[in-house]
Each structure stands twice: as C-alpha cells, then as structure tokens.
Amino acid sequence: MPPLSFAVRAGVAMVCALTMGTPAAASSISREVIARPVRAKHPELKACFDEALDRNPDLPGGRVVTRYVIEKGGVVSSAVVTENEIGDTRMAACVRRVFMSLKYPQDWAQRATINYPLEFE
Numbered sequence: 001m002p003p004l005s006f007a008v009r010a011g012v013a014m015v016c017a018l019t020m021g022t023p024a025a026a027s028s029i030s031r032e033v034i035a036r037p038v039r040a041k042h043p044e045l046k047a048c049f050d051e052a053l054d055r056n057p058d059l060p061g062g063r064v065v066t067r068y069v070i071e072k073g074g075v076v077s078s079a080v081v082t083e084n085e086i087g088d089t090r091m092a093a094c095v096r097r098v099f100m101s102l103k104y105p106q107d108w109a110q111r112a113t114i115n116y117p118l119e120f121e
Contacts, residue, residue, distance in 0.1 A: 034114055037102040044101075048094035049120045052086065061121040062086045066099045070112045074104030086120060 038045075052059055062085030071077045079099035081092040095118070 029110075029112060033104075034112075034116075037104060038099075038116060041098050041102065044098045045095060045118060048091050048098065049086075051094065052088040052091035055090070056088065059086060059088060061119070063117055063119050064092065064095055065115060065117045066095060067113065067115050068099045068102070070102075070104050070108060070114065072108060072111060074106050074108035076100055076102045076104075082115070083117070 049061075063083060064081060064086060065083035066079055067082050068079035069077045076099060079096045081096050084092045086092075099116070
C-alpha cells in the first residue's frame, strides 16, 4: 500500500507511512486515524523548525522521520527520531516531544508502531 500524502500548510509537507505492530489487525487502522493527531500538532511541529531557524538561519530544510509506538488506550509510549536530514539535534528533540504528546482515541485496541516522515521546508 503506497504512503498517504497530504499537504498540511505552507512550510511543512507530511507523508504518512505505517508499519503496524500487529500485522493481523494492520488493515483495521486507517491512515487518516493515524494522521489526524499529527495534523493537529502542525503548529507545534512548525514551531520546532522555526526555533531551529532562529538558532541557524542557514539551516536547510529536509526530512525528519519519527518512529513511535501507540499502546492500547491511545497513549504514545515511545518516540525516536530515526532520520534527521536537517541535522539540528534540538529540533529533533522538539519533534520527539511533540510525538510523545500525541493522543489517540481511548478505545485504541492494539499496539502499533508508526514511522512518520515529515518534510520541512
């Protein structure tokens, strides 16, 4: 299944690629359900990049990929930035904090591992 692509606002284009923790239930989780809380955090993700640009105006844009785990009950239990083309470690830490704060529906029924690439420009 190809990644779901969508533009959120100028400055950040997001692509959602999913790797599910429970393969038997993988088809039951829609990409829209995964993407909704991330889209809601767009202002915070943009702020991570804006703060990095304040520190270094010559910072290039690029791809930042976060792998995170959603537990039963909709709580994110871990998040790790696995790719950081921008190279700013403070920005990566900020993005990680945003992903750790994501909230999914309380009736979330399975553990899922998600790889979520973000493209910052």
